[in-house]
Amino acid sequence: MDIAGSAALVTGAASGLGAATAAALAARGATVYGLDLDKAVAAAGDLPEGVRLLAADVTDEEQVRAALAGIDADGAELRLAVNCAGIAP
Numbered sequence: 001m002d003i004a005g006s007a008a009l010v011t012g013a014a015s016g017l018g019a020a021t022a023a024a025l026a027a028r029g030a031t032v033y034g035l036d037l038d039k040a041v042a043a044a045g046d047l048p049e050g051v052r053l054l055a056a057d058v059t060d061e062e063q064v065r066a067a068l069a070g071i072d073a074d075g076a077e078l079r080l081a082v083n084c085a086g087i088a089p
């Protein structure tokens with residue numbers, strides 16, 4: 001599957017599996033919008049070119065809607081979504 005030039009959404013993108021997924025998609029030419037908690041975004045290290053981190057708690061519908069509105073305002077049309085956010089009760 002050719003994803004070059006596509007926009008992707010990755011949750012939990014500031015670290016671990018989410019960060020690795022975001023980096024892999026960016027390496028294949030996708031523009032990646034990564035969602036993660038404020039504190040995770042602040043602590044994230046260097047990001048590969050093509051990865052943009054946005055602070056949003058995926059358990060909060062309003063925060064997710066705001067993040068998606070920002071992506072839409074950026075002119076991106078999401079073609080791929082990967083959920084890597086670790087959510088515990």
